[in-house]
Amino acid sequence: MGYMVYVELKKVITIIGKEVMARGSLIQGDIVQIDEANQRCNFDADDTLAIESVNSGGPIEVFELDTDLIISKTNQREVMVGQVYKDKATLKQVVEHYAISERFQFRVDRSNVIRFKASSINKSQMFRVREFNDKHTCPLKDKVYEQRQASSSFIGGMIRSKLTNHNRKYTPKDIIDNVKSDFGVDVSYMLTWRAKEKAMNFLRGELGDSYNKLPGPIVAVDESHLKSYYTGTFISASTLDGAGHILPLAYGVIDSENDAAWSWFFEQFKEAYDERENMCIVSDRNESIIKSISKVNPAVPYFSCIWHLWNNVYKKFRKSHSKLSEIYFSMAKAYTHAEFDSLMEKIEKVDIRVKEYLELAGYKKWDRLYAPVNRGWTMTSNIAESINVTLVSARELPIYDFLEEVRKMFGRWNCSNRKEASQTYTTLRKKNTKRCLL
Numbered sequence: 001m002g003y004m005v006y007v008e009l010k011k012v013i014t015i016i017g018k019e020v021m022a023r024g025s026l027i028q029g030d031i032v033q034i035d036e037a038n039q040r041c042n043f044d045a046d047d048t049l050a051i052e053s054v055n056s057g058g059p060i061e062v063f064e065l066d067t068d069l070i071i072s073k074t075n076q077r078e079v080m081v082g083q084v085y086k087d088k089a090t091l092k093q094v095v096e097h098y099a100i101s102e103r104f105q106f107r108v109d110r111s112n113v114i115r116f117k118a119s120s121i122n123k124s125q126m127f128r129v130r131e132f133n134d135k136h137t138c139p140l141k142d143k144v145y146e147q148r149q150a151s152s153s154f155i156g157g158m159i160r161s162k163l164t165n166h167n168r169k170y171t172p173k174d175i176i177d178n179v180k181s182d183f184g185v186d187v188s189y190m191l192t193w194r195a196k197e198k199a200m201n202f203l204r205g206e207l208g209d210s211y212n213k214l215p216g217p218i219v220a221v222d223e224s225h226l227k228s229y230y231t232g233t234f235i236s237a238s239t240l241d242g243a244g245h246i247l248p249l250a251y252g253v254i255d256s257e258n259d260a261a262w263s264w265f266f267e268q269f270k271e272a273y274d275e276r277e278n279m280c281i282v283s284d285r286n287e288s289i290i291k292s293i294s295k296v297n298p299a300v301p302y303f304s305c306i307w308h309l310w311n312n313v314y315k316k317f318r319k320s321h322s323k324l325s326e327i328y329f330s331m332a333k334a335y336t337h338a339e340f341d342s343l344m345e346k347i348e349k350v351d352i353r354v355k356e357y358l359e360l361a362g363y364k365k366w367d368r369l370y371a372p373v374n375r376g377w378t379m380t381s382n383i384a385e386s387i388n389v390t391l392v393s394a395r396e397l398p399i400y401d402f403l404e405e406v407r408k409m410f411g412r413w414n415c416s417n418r419k420e421a422s423q424t425y426t427t428l429r430k431k432n433t434k435r436c437l438l
Contacts, residue, residue: 070126074157079116081132087125091118096154150185156198163199164339165330172196204335216278216373219249221289222384223257227396233257234395234402235265237281238383243424245417246383248410249273253399262292270296278373283381284308301373304366305381306332313354323350328358332379334369 072086074093085091095116117131155175162170175192179185219237226232236251250269254261280301283289285308293302310328314321324347331343348355363370368379394405 079129079132081129083129084121085118085127085129088120088127091127091129093154093157096151150179150183150187150191152191152194152198155179155187155192155195156202159195160199160203160338161342163196163203164334164342165326170196202336203339216280217276218375218378219279219281220378220381220383220385221281221283222381222388223286224388224391224395226253226399226402228398228402230399232399233261234388234391234406235262236384236387237265237269238387240378240383241417243417243421245420246386246413247417248387248413251387251406251410253403257286257288259288259291262286262288263296266292266296275300280371280373280375282375282378283384285312301371302365303371303375304361305379306366307380307382309358309361309366313357316357317351317354319351324354332367334367337369340367340369 070084070086071094072090074090074097076094077098079095079098085094116129116133118127118129120126121128159170159175159178162168172189172192175195176187176189179187179192217239219239221235221237223233223235226234232253233256234251234253236248238246238248241247250265250272252265252268254265275297280303281293281297282303282305285304290302293300306329310325313324313328317324327343327346327350331340331347334340334343344355344358347358358366364372368375390409391402391406394402394409397405
């Protein structure tokens with residue numbers, strides 16, 4: 001029985017306890033003797049040597065395999081003998097794509113009649129195409145009616161990139177038209193509906209599971225400058241209630257934005273509310289806020305407002321911002337690593353400096369996917385900033401009148417929200433009621 005081993009160039013090759021030195025002594029065309037049929041393989045190197053034999057235990061020839069030739073993407077258009085695929089799933093997708101584009105059907109069969117044969121390379125994840133007969137005589141009916149390979153899973157994988165932006169309208173009818181224009185294949189409405197569902201589940205997870213991802217307390221913190229004779233800075237902390245209304249938690253006036261003032265505010269906040277499970281704080285990237293949180297509430301994660309971070313990108317990289325705005329905000333709200341990585345690649349192509357800047361800012365500080373706690377939909381400090389906008393005129397009042405205006409405004413909001421809640425009679429399931437109370 002034949003076997004193939006891949007070994008790293010310029011590294012020690014370990015074969016069942018024996019070491020073969022590849023530091024210049026093992027090159028393309030060499031013949032080596034290996035008695036054992038089992039080998040350990042390492043696939044981390046950029047350049048790879050392949051060792052292949054026909055008879056186990058006999059002399060084997062070493063030849064070079066360029067890893068650039070290992071097919072890792074499913075958009076491969078040609079299929080031929082000798083191709084190496086990174087894994088079985090990639091090979092399957094490519095063959096399905098090929099079958100649809102060439103208008104024929106296939107099935108996995110272990111009979112003696114072989115049209116296409118591929119197998120694992122030395123029981124690794126990689127697969128090599130061993131035999132392939134591209135002459136096919138499919139009946140006419142297979143070329144005009146719906147095809148088995150145009151499955152909902154295949155089409156779902158094909159359309160994922162078009163669903164990463166949740167604002168884009170992409171209907172089953174659009175999918176039908178695209179499959180027809182790209183492959184000349186007719187597919188049903190129900191098939192494309194299932195394909196879209198599978199693609200959405202891949203990108204964002206099962207819809208039912210999202211109830212388990214409801215966020216913990218997310219506190220937005222912001223500040224605004226008073227305009228009266230004695231000036232000062234108004235600071236506040238707020239969150240959203242169960243109905244999505246702004247719920248002010250704490251507010252005060254400090255002399256200026258500095259470490260001591262913000263530390264005092266967070267100390268008072270901690271005394272009033274303590275630290276709660278999955279709690280986090282969102283604000284602009286004010287250094288005094290960041291320092292004070294780490295000092296007073298070291299266990300509470302701090303996150304940057306994605307809008308303030310984007311304004312920094314806008315100021316630093318003006319030539320690129322118009323092309324990157326939509327990509328950046330979609331990436332900040334990405335649900336999966338695949339979606340995030342795809343969008344980051346687009347940013348790198350436009351301006352690699354922006355990618356480096358976002359990496360330096362720390363993914364976990366601004367991206368929902370990498371956050372250590374669930375940020376939910378609160379990606380900005382707009383909650384607190386909305387309070388500041390409402391108080392624009394009041395900020396010109398003397399300090400006592402200003403604070404009285406704030407007290408009255410928050411009282412009106414709380415009264416209105418309580419009245420709305422008292423008139424809501426929809427019953428939640430027991431499980432969801434428990435989550436809301438938490």
